[in-house]
Amino acid sequence: MIVAAFSTKPYDREFLERAAAGTGIEWRWFESRLEADTARLAEGAQAVNCFVNDDLGAVVLERLDALGVRLVTLRCAGFNQVDLPAAARLGLPVVRVPEYSPHAVAEHAVGLVLMLDRRLHKAFNRVREGNFSLDGLLGSDLHGRTVGVVGTGKIGRCFAEIMLGFGCRILAHDPRPDAALEARGVAYVPLADLLRDSDIVSLHCPLTPATHHLIDASRIKLMKPGAMLVNTSRGGLVDTRAVIAALKTGHIGHLGLDVYEEEADLFFEDKSSEIIGDDVFSRLLTFPNVVVTAHQAFFTRNALEAIASQTVRNLVHFKRGEPLEAVVRA
Ligand code: NAI
Numbered sequence: 001m002i003v004a005a006f007s008t009k010p011y012d013r014e015f016l017e018r019a020a021a022g023t024g025i026e027w028r029w030f031e032s033r034l035e036a037d038t039a040r041l042a043e044g045a046q047a048v049n050c051f052v053n054d055d056l057g058a059v060v061l062e063r064l065d066a067l068g069v070r071l072v073t074l075r076c077a078g079f080n081q082v083d084l085p086a087a088a089r090l091g092l093p094v095v096r097v098p099e100y101s102p103h104a105v106a107e108h109a110v111g112l113v114l115m116l117d118r119r120l121h122k123a124f125n126r127v128r129e130g131n132f133s134l135d136g137l138l139g140s141d142l143h144g145r146t147v148g149v150v151g152t153g154k155i156g157r158c159f160a161e162i163m164l165g166f167g168c169r170i171l172a173h174d175p176r177p178d179a180a181l182e183a184r185g186v187a188y189v190p191l192a193d194l195l196r197d198s199d200i201v202s203l204h205c206p207l208t209p210a211t212h213h214l215i216d217a218s219r220i221k222l223m224k225p226g227a228m229l230v231n232t233s234r235g236g237l238v239d240t241r242a243v244i245a246a247l248k249t250g251h252i253g254h255l256g257l258d259v260y261e262e263e264a265d266l267f268f269e270d271k272s273s274e275i276i277g278d279d280v281f282s283r284l285l286t287f288p289n290v291v292v293t294a295h296q297a298f299f300t301r302n303a304l305e306a307i308a309s310q311t312v313r314n315l316v317h318f319k320r321g322e323p324l325e326a327v328v329r330a
Contacts, residue, residue: 001319002026003073004045006034006054009268011304012075016049019308023316033264039063047071047315052078052295053264056094058086065090071318074328075307076298078234080207084330094328095314099154100298100306106158108297109202109232112256115291116228117142122288143167148198150191150214151205151233152178159202160186171198174205195222200230207234217242226253232297235261240280247287255290258297267294 001024005016008029016027028045032038034054040063042048048069050056056072061083064072072087074096087094115121118139126133147168149160157178160170170186172178177188191214195201201223205211215229216239223229229252231238240261246252260266262278276282284290298307310326317324 001047001315002028002045003047003049003315004028004030004042004069005049006030006032006038006041007051007268008049012051015304015308016075016311019305019312020315023312024319025312025315034060036060036063040067042069043067045069047073047318049073049075049311049315050081052076052081053267054081056082056087058083061086061090061092065092071095071315073311073314075311078206079328080234080236082328084328088330093318093324095318095324095326096328097307097310097314098326100310101300101303102154102158104300104303105155105232105297106162106204108258108293109155109159109204109230109256110162112230112232112258112291112293113142113200113202113228116230116254116256116289121291145169145199146171146197148173148194148201149186150174150194150201150203152181152186153204155232156202156204157181159204168200191219192222195219196224198227199224200228202230203233203237205233205237207236212236213239213242215239215243217245220246220251223252225251228252228254228256230256232256232258235259235263240284244280244283247290253289255284255287257284257290257292259295260284260292263295 003025005027013029030041034050036059039060042064048064072092072094077096077098079096082094119137123137143166145168147163147170149156149170149172152160152172152174160181163170164184171194172186172188173191173194214237220242243252243255260281314326
């Protein structure tokens with residue numbers, strides 16, 4: 001079976017090739033993102049394999065369908081990039097990797113919290129320049145602080161558990177509360193209460209039409225002055241312009257992002273010799289209290305192994321005509 005894999009990097013190929021050894025899967029590797037103009041690269045393939053910033057809108061899905069592609073596999077958990085009603089209309093199953101390493105993402109979110117709170121990004125540069133002054137590096141203990149976790153699914157639960165270990169008080173918001181977390185003292189509250197009472201807010205819910213710009217100007221107003229906001233989920237959860245306005249007034253005290261609403265044209269590529277045309281993103285980078293990582297929260301060996309093995313399992317089930325696991329439905 002031929003699989004056209006888009007947005008691939010050497011590390012994707014290494015892990016996927018190893019996982020697929022002996023299965024009869026023939027990869028066609030493409031660095032390009034899947035979009036309307038590149039869909040034709042899938043000609044001759046029975047399946048495509050895509051990542052977070054590939055375009056799986058109706059136009060692209062129709063082109064894939066016309067080329068004879070019969071399966072869409074995602075090597076990620078999120079599926080906000082797929083037009084699921086269009087896929088259903090075309091009878092194109094979409095499968096994903098629902099869980100690979102929630103620890104990878106949760107631990108990265110904790111890394112951002114510590115980095116921002118203890119000014120590690122500043123300390124790193126300062127010490128390398130022979131500046132051993134502590135002025136401006138004052139942080140606060142995490143112990144005893146209130147952390148708001150929006151979305152306590154696999155990743156949010158892991159994040160909450162780590163923060164409980166620091167001795168934080170945890171407030172959570174999720175339409176489906178987790179009884180095990182409640183038993184450990186996590187309090188489920190309405191979003192407005194969580195925002196009002198938390199020193200640190202970390203987002204772990206999926207991006208859907210209902211959660212688009214979940215954190216907008218009106219919700220930011222509810223947050224404690226000087227609070228920290230961390231988003232390792234999806235860029236569209238946050239209205240970046242509203243966050244910039246709140247950073248300028250100091251209402252948001254720290255911002256940690258692993259995702260950005262317009263990341264598709266930036267992340268995963270080396271742009272270090274180019275001029276960044278996105279003024280909103282460039283403004284973010286000017287703040288001393290903002291740390292941005294380029295969608296790397298998932299990027300651990302454990303996660304890449306798990307992504308590759310579930311992806312290959314999905315493809316093998318399809319190849320053998322067996323029931324598909326991890327199907328994403330509209
Ligand atoms: P999950 O499906 O296990 O958990 C999501 C939780 O969010 C569920 O408990 C759901 O009830 C809750 N939720 C839904 N709507 C909500 C709302 N309006 N308010 C509060 N909670 C809401 O998903 P998982 O595996 O924990 O992943 C969460 C998100 O993390 C994914 O959707 C994906 O976008 C993102 N992600 C980011 C990665 C990165 O590298 N930065 C890697 C993997 C996932």
